[in-house]
Amino acid sequence: MIIERLSQEHRNIETLLAILERELEVFDRGDRPDYEVIRAVLSYFEVYPEVYHHPQEDRVFAKLKARDPAAAAKIGDLAREHQKGAERLRRVAHAIDSVLADREVLRQNVDTIVRDFIEQERRHMMMEDRDFFPAALKALKPQDWTEIASAVTGLKDPLFSDVAEERFDALRAHILRLEREAEAERK
Incomplete structure (x- = not known):
């Protein structure tokens, strides 16, 4: 089911936000x-x-707008939210690149930019999980889900899937190490 996969992706993203927070x-x-x-x-x-x-979320949202405009209006401009998230991500990448290039950059500025990204991503996902996904599940018809599913390419998650890409090997190892440490602390 599409919503279940999107929710799982939110949990995966939260794992990465927690790692970013720890490194910060x-x-x-x-x-x-x-x-x-x-x-x-x-x-x-x-x-x-x-x-x-x-x-994928944008496709679901377009269907929601057609089926329940009032519910969609409560959620707001999802595409714009995603665009703002991409802009915040670019600011984070630029700040990290500046640090790595030994440019003069205030630690506080880097901290503020990265924290803002983490907080806004969490707020955004919480809104989707709380408002958007339930509204879509309630309003969309089976044929809507079929159309959305057929529009989705066979793209696999490059980190959290069996076809993980090499460039994420260090991150995957880091995630597994953190999970083992957390497991050891629970024992």
Whole structure:
């Protein structure tokens, strides 16, 4: 089911936001975060949500607008929200590139830009999970879901799937290490 997959993708994205947050805490202490992991997280956000996740949500939203304009109006301009998220992502990437290029950049500015991205992404996903997805599930008809599913390409998640791309190897290893550490702490 499309909504279940989108919700799972939100959980995957939350994992990455938590990693970004952890690396930001290292940066804020004045230590050197794992920039390879940070770049991989940003690279993932540039690829998967932009190319696959958001266009899929936009298709669902277009159907919702047609079936229940009032519900769609409550949600707002989803495409614009996605566009603003992409702009925030570009600011984060630029800030990290500036740090890596040893340009004069205030730590506080980098912190503010990255935190803003994390907070806005979480707020956006929470709104979708709370308002958008339930409204779509209620309003859309079976043929709508069939049309949406047929429009979706066979693109696989480059990080959270069996066909994961090599460029995300370091990030995948980092995620697995964090999961093992969390598991060990629970025991």
